[in-house]
Amino acid sequence: MQEFLQQVVGGIAIGGIFASLALALVLIYNAMGLVNFAQGEMAMLATFVAYTLINRGISYWIAFPVTLVVAFAGGIVIQRIVIRPVERAPILTLVIITLGLATLVNGLAGFLFGYVPRSFPSPFSAQSADVAGVFVSYRDLGVIAMSGLVLLAVYLLLQRTTVGLTMRAAAHHPEASRLLGVHVSWMLALGWGLASAVGAVSGIMVAPILLLEPNMMQSIIIYAFAAAVLGGIESPLGAVVGGFVVGVTVNLAGAYIPHVGGDLQLAVGLAIIVAVLILKPNGLFGRAAVRRV
């Protein structure tokens, strides 16, 4: 029982990482009906920014927010330069462009930093605390707390501020929003910036576990897809819940299903995607696509 609970806590921690990246995917999906395949690579590049800062002797707790600001600005720049010119293009064009962007960012990181895995510091101690008989590592607790804070911040921004309201309005009803004086194109850019910053959190959280290298996010993005699809792809809350569910499921499957171990864990993520698409295509929190005629 105790070991089971420990696996669950570990799953929640990794789930918080999936949830952040899944939320980033959902933010962009809501804004333009597009899955951004470059989200993971953008997060990886941001993590290299954090790595560079920390390597220069800057404290983790300064490097972290600075990286988020850089990622935010980078997301806006990518939207303005790469996405905006093709905003009205068919969806398949956009998908190909984000795939190209993923390859580009991956190659750029390889060119700048090389492919040797680097260890990335965690600000939390590797020791464990005894929480009601369950040994929980401070790292897991720290990751859970950090992703919780980020998700809460995004929630408050979107639901409680005027800029969040106009972002949601622009994402769902661009034409009607323009008539209310909302600068829709800039709101989409802000959405990219926000998604990029939230994604960067997942990269920084996962780097101490996986080691930092240009392909670091390629498995994480699969789990994030699974989380987003499970949550209903357009629901931010769904992405978060989906992230935690996928994290716990994958962790438990790795621990208790024979042969899954480390190598087949990714297959569990894929199985979740397939199962959701077959059994409940709108996910846990998605609405059925109803068209009134």
Add this chain to the structure above:
Amino acid sequence: MALLELENVRAGYGPTSVLHDVSLSVPEAGVVSLLGANGAGKTTTLRAITGGVRWTGDIRFGGRSLRRMSTEDVVRGGIAHVPEGRGILTELTVDENLKLGSHLRRDGAEVKKDYDRVFEYFPVLKERRRLSASTLSGGEQQMLALARALLMKPRLMLLDEPSLGLAPIVVRAIFEIIKTINQTSNVAVLLVEQNARLALDVSSSAYVLEVGRVAVHGDSAELQGNESVRRSYLGY
């Protein structure tokens, strides 16, 4: 000087021209109806004003040309456009829809007064503030659209068929409030309507469009009294 002036406006969608030559003006704080059959170009005229469709000729608002201005900037300049289909953001709550109307205003105290007024006109919106706008009936959505337009504190409202799809008693109520808004806030109104009789009742002057041109133009009372105009263009 008129608040809004259209001069020889031509507009269309791609190669299809919809407006061939439309000139009209709306005086400060006046109510003007824009009438005509389906496809005459009424909606396109409104869309040209707020930059939703490309146009040539000239459109001036408060003496300034709106040429090459984005929809957002035209709207920020003081024109509230309630589009065809009302433009309700059904993903959001009633309250959030209203907030989007007032979100650009910095005169906090005045905004609060305007909210009070809006809820006085439409008590049902106050009751449903926290509900999703998608749960409102057609009439309530029209009320929400008008309330939101009022909260933008515009100098001019463009209303596209506010009576469409509503029960006659609701239509009466909404037109009463359009009249009240015009009189108490000095907002000019350009009203597009299929229901010509109703529109002529509230407006002081009217234009009748026919296939993208102004066919008839005059005082509303005069047009109402002119039987041949009524029969050939207004259908009652």
